[in-house]
Each structure stands twice: as C-alpha cells, then as structure tokens.
Amino acid sequence: MLLFLILGVLSGPEVTKYVLDNGLRVVFVEDHSAPVFAGVVQFDVGSYLEHPGITGVSHLLEHMLFKGSKKLGTIDYGREKKIIQRIWDIYEKLPYADSLERSKLREELKKLKEEEKKLVVSEEIWKIYYRVGGANMNASTGNTSTQYFLLLPSNKKEVWAKIESDRFQNLVLREFYSERDVVNEERRMGDGNPSSVLWDNLIATAYIAAPVRWPVIGWESDIMNITPQEVMDYYKKNYVPERCVIVLAGDVYPEKDIKLVKKYFGRWKKRKPPLIRITQEPEQRGTRRAHVEFRATPRMGIAFHGPYYGTKDYFALELLSMILTDGNSSIMRQELVDKGIATSVNSYVMDFDKKVVSLMTIFVNPAPGKNFKEVEDSVFSILESIKKEGISQRSLKRAKNNYKKDILSWQKNVLWMAIGAASNERVMGDPEYSFKVLKTIEEIKIEDVMNVLKKYISLDRATIVTLGGEK
Template identity: 30%
Template sequence: MAARVWASLATILAITMTLALAHRLEAQTRERRASEFTLSNGMQVVVVPDHRAPVVTHMVWYRVGAADEPPGVSGVAHFLEHLMFKSTEKLASGEFSRIVSRMGGQDNAFTSQDATAYFQRIAKDRLAKVMEMEADRMVNLRLTEAEVLTEREVILEERRSRVENNPQAVLDEQMNAVLYYSHPYGIPVIGWEHEIARLTREDALNFYKRHYAPNNAILVVTGDVTPEEVRRLAEDIYGRIPPNPEIKPRKRPMEPEQRAARRVEIKDPRAGKPSIQRYYVTPSYVTAEPGEAEALDLLMKITGSGATSRLYQKLVAKDKVASTAGGWYGGSSMDFGKIAVYAVPADGVSLSEVEAAIDAVLADIVANGVTEAELQRAKKSYLAEYIYESDNQATLARRYGWGLVVGRTVEDIESWPERISKVTREDIQKVAARYFDPRRSVTGTLLPVPPEGVEQTRTSAPNGRS
C-alpha cells in the first residue's frame, strides 16, 4: 500500500513540475522570440536578439547537403564545404579563418544530408566584417588545382581515420546503406572512398555554382543585435548578390514500402566487444503526421535515454544481460527520421540473448504502453533541456537554422514545447505499434574475431543483395 501511495505522489509531483515548466515556456514564447524577413534576392533572414553580452553568432545555411549530390560524386557537398575556406577573389587560402581568429572570434562549418552551414561567433562590432567575407565566398570562390588536390587528400585521410579505422563507424555506414532502398540517405555524408578519390575541381565548382546563392540560403543571427540592425547590414552586404534563377525546390528519390527485415554483420579484430544495434525508418518532423514526431521523441526518451530508460533498467540493472543499452529518435532530417536501439552484452551473454531481451522490451511497450509517471518524467526532461538550450545563442542559431533549412517554420520551431506537452500515453503506444515494425528495420552486429578470422561484412536482405 505504501509503495502505491509513494508512486501516486511521485506521478502527481511529476505532472505538477511538467505543468510548471510548460507554463514557463508558454510565458517565454507567447511573443515570438525570432524575427524573420526576406531580402529582395530571396535570402531568408532570421534574427534572435539576446543582449546579455556584446557577442553575436552569425550563420549561413544552404539548402543543400549530401542527399542532393548527383550520382557518382558522393562526398562533393562535404568536399565543397572544406574548399570554401580556400581562396576567393579577395581572400587568400585560409585567410578567412585567420581574420576571424585575429578579431577574437571562432568559426567553423559542417555538412549533413540536408544542409551545409558556416558559422562565426564574434564581437558585435565585427559582425559586418564576417558578413562581408561570407558574402564574398558565396559567389567569388576561385579554387586552384593545387588547393583541390590537397584538400581531397585531407578528406580521404579523414575518412580513413573516422570510418575505416573504426569498426563501429563501418557498421553504422553499412546499416544506413541497407536501411534505404532508393533514398540518398543511404550514402554517407563524407562519401564513398572510391568516389572521393575521383572528385575534381570541376565537380566542386559545378556543385557550388548550382547551389550556392542567396535565394538558396538562410542567414541566422543571434545575440546582441536588433532585427533592424541586421536588416540594414544584410540588405547592404548580402542584398547586392543577384539570385540564381536556376534554383528549384529539392526533389529526391523516395522509398518504396519496406517489406522485410534486414541484417548486417561485421567481424573485425579491432572490435573491443560484441554489440548489437537496430535502426527503424520513421517519419521526420517534416514528414510525420501531426503529433507523431513528438510522440516518437517521447517514446524513445522513455525507451532508451539514460539509466532510467526501459532498456537500461531491464537489460542492465535488472536482468544484467548487458553492460549498456539504450536508444534514440532522430527526427530533424528533411525526408525521414530514424529510431535506433543498441546494447553491449554482459560477459558470457550471447548477442542472440541480448537481441531477444531488446525485442521483449519493445514488445511490452507496444502491448502495454508506458506509464503516466514515465511520460511526465520524459516531458519534464525535454522541456528543461529546451529552456537551458535557449540560454545559449549558438544553440539557438542552430535550432532555428536547422529547422528552417529542412522546410519547417519559425512558428513550428517555437511551438515545439507546447506540442510536446500535449502528447498522451495513447499517442506513444500508437507510434510504438506503427514504427517498432521489423519490416522497417536493419539489425547490425559487430563481432571481435582473431586477425586471421576477419570477415569484413555480411549482409542479408530480402532481395538477395550482398
């Protein structure tokens, strides 16, 4: 009886705290935090003021990523990202970053399947300078043959160190290749090694001229600025660049119905311990039905996030069949999302035993759902994370930029906490039943073997691919 009373009190407390967080967020977002406008050349601009320090984060996002590459030149989006730090008509190779550093700032860039982004964190009075340099390389990239060849070798070495020398990364790459039948998310962002080795200056410049233009870009500025200040600078600096009339909405091959589970096995002497993981194809926040992505986020928070999750508690804490276990949902991409679950068997436990234990946890959620206490704890965790991240201007720049570049709106981004707060236990059980479907999945295993027993990869798929 006492245990039930304490459980009820804990649930009531969790609900109360979740409502308090939700009310705080509602107060914060009653008025839009971000301002947005569009320049005459089509460049979208978002400003998120934060006047606590005289610092700004300046980001330019391009609506192009690895999934938009032509066939046969995988890795060219990432390759071009590297080359954007080379010479332009005004700057020598490497001078962009040196200038930012001399001004006391930081800069970097990254490429994903759906976007390429460049950012600088800088004192407010240097914002115009980084805008001028970013606008310059948007249209004036020069590229010498020597720069291209040198950077190609850098990327090949990056692939060798990050992928080829890491059995877990090899497994992840192979699983993604099998997870998608026709969609380009199955091709790694860094590219396949044999295609990277053939990338040329012409490949990079063609991709650059096709996709880098103000009407294919989003400018996000967060920090000690006002929308009016940013508008004046953006119109004066970026507004001079003519739009590219050839820019069209992105169109990609889509997936057929997935009808059979697939498996990938990697044997490698460099693997420390055996492990198992599984990916399920799901919708993303862009493609999901209303409320589905939010429910998937909460489902995987409960199922796989941290020591209180279902997987960790059952496999590690209670049954002791795994040394670690967990999972997550990634829904930030443009076309598809992904659920992942994973575990490392405890000593003396087979991979098949651990896989059966994972399946049992997922089946229980499908059959019986989650508890109200679990749901409130997951909501509280997410809402708290949202509040804390909102205090970081660099995180804010990424939050808005990433959402907008895949097709979401400012309103959609800012109303996320409200939508999370409305998810019910029934919503979670519904998406669990729909997406914990083996036919939508790839299961991968990594096995350590003696050096003489290496078998790099074995794939089993319903269509006989290998």
C-alpha cells in the first residue's frame, strides 16, 4: 500500500510525496505552465561510500548506467553476455600470463571486441530520449550523491519510467574496459587543470580521515585496476530503492502519474542497504600547509572546517562567505582586488549533506608581483579586522537578499526545481526544505555571523594550499 502526504506550500508550487512499499521515495512538483516535465533520479551514493582501492567507482558506475540493460543497448543479450564474460576472464588472466600466452590472449580479445561491437546498439538510451523530444539529459556524481536527469514532453512519462526503471534494475556492464579508459582520460584532463589540482590537494589536506578527501573521479591506479565484479558488487549493494529519490516536476498529475511510477518502479526489489559508518574528521590542531609544483598562474586555497549542514551556524557561515566575496562591493573584493593584491577572490561553503563537517573555502589568485605570504597575510588581516570591527547591517541584508534570490530562482526552472526537491528530500526528508531555509536565513542576525567567524575562522584552524609560483 502506498503512503502519501500532501505537503503544505510555502511560497512554492504544490508538492506531493509518496513512499512505495520497496522504500522508494517519489515526489511530484506541479507546474503546469508548459507541457513538459523534468525527471530526476537521485541516489544517496557518492565517493563517501568508497575506500582506497575503489576510489572513483561511483563515477564510473554513473558512466556505465548509460550503456543500457539486458533489453536496451543490445540486439542479442544472450550472445553478448557470453562474450562479455570471456572478455572479463581474459583481462583477469593477462597480468599473470607469459609473453606467448599474453600475445594469444590479446589476439582473442581483439576478435571478441569486434564481435561485441556487432551486438551493441550504441547510445540507445540517448537516441530514444532525443527521438521523443528529450533535452538536457545528463548525470552527475559528487561526494554524497549521484543523479540522473532530463526534460521530456509531458506525454512521454511512460517512456521515461520504462527506461529509467529498466536501467537501474538491470544494469549490464557493457564495453566496461573501454569506458574505464574514457573515465581515466577524464581523470588525466583534470590532472592538467590547475584549479582541479588545487582543489584535490586542498580537500586532501583539510580532511585527514573523512571519506570526502579523495577525488570524486578517483585516483588513476584505482580506476585502471578496478574490476567489473567490484563495480557490479558496489551497484547491487548501493543502488537500492531505499537510497533513491525520484522527482517528477512540471506538467505532472500526482494521483494519475503515481500509478505509472508504481507500475515500473514498484517491481524494484526491496533490499536493505548496508549500515554505513562514516569516519568523522578529528578536531584540527594547528595550521596545515601544502604547496603544489605546477606550471600555472599562482593561486591559493584556504579552507576551514565548519558546522554540519542544516544547523543555524551552517547558514550563518554561508552568509559570511557571501559577505566576504559575493559581488564587487564585498569586503574581500574591495580589500584584495581593488587594492591590487589579488586578481580574483571567491569563497564557497561545501556542505557534504550532513555526513561530515562542512568546509568553507577561500580561493585567491595573487596579483602580479605579489607573493603568497603577502596575500595570506592580507586575507587573515581582513578576517581579524572584521572580528574587531564587525559587519554592517547593510552587508548582511545584501547577503540575505542574494541568498534568497538564488533559492527562489530555482523555482523558475523545472529541472532545477526537480533537482532541488530531490536533494532536499534525500538529505532532510523534506522536498520543500529550501523554503524552511529561507525562514532560517531571515532569522540570522549580525551576532550569529560574528559568532561563526570567531568560532570557525582562524589561522590555527586553517588549511592553506598554494599552487604554482614560488613557495
């Protein structure tokens, strides 16, 4: 029997939530302004579930889920299955084979891959969706979630339900090794991007224990050594209804459309996900520093552990971040960029969905002729000055207005509306949680912002990573 709840609306569209017998949560967000809907399938699966040896498996799995199923992406799965298994067997034998046997195995592998290609219907999922008017089809993997989304005409909901339910229940690791190479090439491209390298080193230095310290894409040695069986085991363990939220937003009719969702997703077998123990970050005792040798314009990242997401302190820290760097009139833009100390400065707060403590970051690009020490001294001088002099009511009001504007702007786009509702439901158990955030933001006072500044932001709590230029 379905459980459902019509949720009260606070400055937003009508939202209806159901929970299927298998534990799958389904949310409808109504907006009948256009005959389209956004479909989002979001899993509580990300790099936080990984460990050294299989880093990047969540992202690799995301790639594999576009390869199809036993029905999609193949003209004869029975024949293809045998070829896939033999390819896996050969890859397992290759590292241990002598040169003569290795040569024979590689020749067989080449022939098998040619046979496999004849049976594969490349990108069939994409082709079906685009044929029926789909748009914005994509997916993303993060530290704490993986999501799949697209826009479709509202009369194509059954096409969506049929495809999505099939691929999430009946995954086939088709063309696994070639896709693994694609992912590793993506990893290498990131290794050539100074901003990506700075971020990887900053988060790995800021967190010494919590499982968000490795890159979402994974380390190269893990990507290139992970086996199909390890990926399949990870999929079966974690891609379960209880860890999934589905959102349909736009031209949807909950009472009618839930029957369609139940028809296809109700078949998904209920499986209890394993207990998750997340290693929590110990208290930081002293400044942490690292320098990355890299041929690039010098840049610096500074990070501070913050409060958990959902607390009043967390949202006060978000407002502090905006006061510091959001807009040309922000404090650090005026003190660093306008005065020629830096060419750019930005600040963000990573929340990690309450799983581990948040991280406030400040990224600064030194101006020509300015070294890292000068920039660092300037940043901390500004922070200490604010602690003594405080912030203005005007700065706080501007930050609040911008924060609220960002949240409300999501409601103007059905895809962003759907993604936001999915995240809210997955993390907080409330698809309309963003509207509660608006209330919390409004209640925050100058004292609250000053308290988090003094509590979390100081040199002895900082992680400082520099890249390029001189140490």
